[in-house]
Amino acid sequence: MKTYIPKVDPHNKKWWVLDLDGVILGRAAVKVANVLRGKDKPIFTPHLDTGDHVVIVNARNVKVTGKLKPRQMKYYRYSGYPGGLHETTFEKMMLKRPEEVFRLAVKRMLPKNRLGRKMFKKLHVYADTQHPHKAQNPEILKLK
DSSP states (O other), rough: OOOOOOOOOTSOOOOEEOOOOOOOOHHHHHHHHHHHHHHHHHHHHHSSOOOOOEEEEEEGOBBOOSHHHHHEEEEEEEEESTTEEEEEEHHHHHHHHHHHHHHHHHOOOOTTSHHHHHHHHTTTSSSSSSSSGGGGGEEEEOOO
16 A cells, blocks of 8 residues: 655645734744644645745734743843844833734744744735735635
């Protein structure tokens, strides 16, 4: 018996839009990571990119649970130089770069290899409702 390997056409990818207005960050990031990987499709194969494109709007209005979590969550970046480790809280990140908060949450849920980097390129995050992907006729992605 031969193993079935699905044929993936890169030109037949669907486009989805998710509005993050009042949505919890982690729950939305899990759903988006599964769509980017293709885990919501019956032809999912771990070593192939079977996922779709996802457009995220209103990233500025995403929520986290807990009263203290916005001050406790920290984001780190390192310049490569001694003493070059910088840390930022969730509150400050939401003021400066709200789309980067969601982008990092999804990136950390994808595989850490070439395939994961390819999947991550299909994520498009915008802080407001305006986005340049209206020509792709994206469908609405609903959270359960």
